[in-house]
Amino acid sequence: MLKVLGFVKRNSKLSHDEYRAGHVGYHNSFGRRLNHIRGYLLNVASNTPVINSLGKDLVHRLTRNEPEDFDNQWDGWGQLMFDTFEDYLAARSPARDFPGELGLQMDPMVGKLGDDLDELYAGTPFQFQVDEFISRPVVRPERKLFKLVQFGQRPVELPVELFRAYWTGRYASLASTMPGLRGLIINFRTPLDVMSKFFAADAEGFTPAGIERRQDFYSLWDGMAEYWFDSEENFVRARTSKPPPLYTLEQEAV
């Protein structure tokens, strides 16, 4: 399955909560109608900084070399899933899902994703493919979960294969045993070009400034782990009750 993430920065005319409504509401109503889409999630940056939800001590213990101003480069990211790359590229064509006078008809607005990109975002999304490693398949109850994402950068001297193996190996095995965990997926960004035939050729993302902005963002991290818990308390408890094994592995990775 092809998994594509698109990180976006909101248009400065919108507050963060207005951006939420615009992205989750109008925009996603078109996104979910993309042709042959097989999964669609939108992750919006929480209004609560992790230091408030997890506590200063734990955040300091789990964080190393966090890039300055990282969170100011994005407000959310969408996750698109398709069976094939061809399906992904063909997704932005009119969808035949609109009931008209003559039966089911084409809706060109689907291909344009509502045509609100310029008003919703500041620039083109940073869109890329990821290889995912499902350590614990996600199981969702009927309530809002606490979702935490751990970004990681590969040490320059560590080969890519080893970096992936360390993260998805013993570390993931241990992490997946955390009590209360409802899902754990580790994603590695790949260099596959998923932007050229998806966005318009004159999009900001293809200008020299847009390319530089994206490359700067990519230079800060190589992989990200998604954790789902019932609550932040569950995560804190899991990481503080039996801290040594995971923490030791994190220290070894430096």
Add this chain to the structure above:
Amino acid sequence: MQMMLEPTRATAEGLVVDPDWALDDCPRIFDPVPDRPQEFKPCHLRMHEHVLLPVLRTECKAFKLMHFFKLKDVTGGKQTLVSDYASVVAKWHECQGCIVNFRDSDLDAAMRGFYPEESWGHSPAGQAHRTEFCGFFDGAIEYHFLNSEDFLNARRRDHEALYAIEQRIFSSCWYVEVDENLVVLPNRNPAPAFYFR
């Protein structure tokens, strides 16, 4: 329909209520009313649910089965369902969720205030249509399983006990498999103070 929309469309003027939002395709999707071209035949029913097993959803298409029933004695039957019957089903370790839904005896409970009073749904023909449909069942149990085999295994294990109860309380019951499209994942916790779906 009488609805208040939230502003969710980003425009040059900021976030606005989407002027193109109409929800006017209902007569073209649903059963139209012959002499009212802008209307369809709605049948909104208020249900009272009893969550026997909270639903858990994996990232795969699940096997969802609806078990419709008509009770011989409504009051006693409801009580038996949420006690004797539920105590058996609640032990099904393969089950990803089970909810018993009872239809409100007021057939207009979910129509009133949602559709205009002058609409077909409130007309004598609309009420007769709803009454006839509701005459078939008093409620439905929704089962969520990973696959049909899991349901069959669970049901086989407890068939005798459940069948005996069904014989006692149902005048009729039948199953329907449905393809659940999760448009908005239910959030049973209080709504957060921001737009969330």
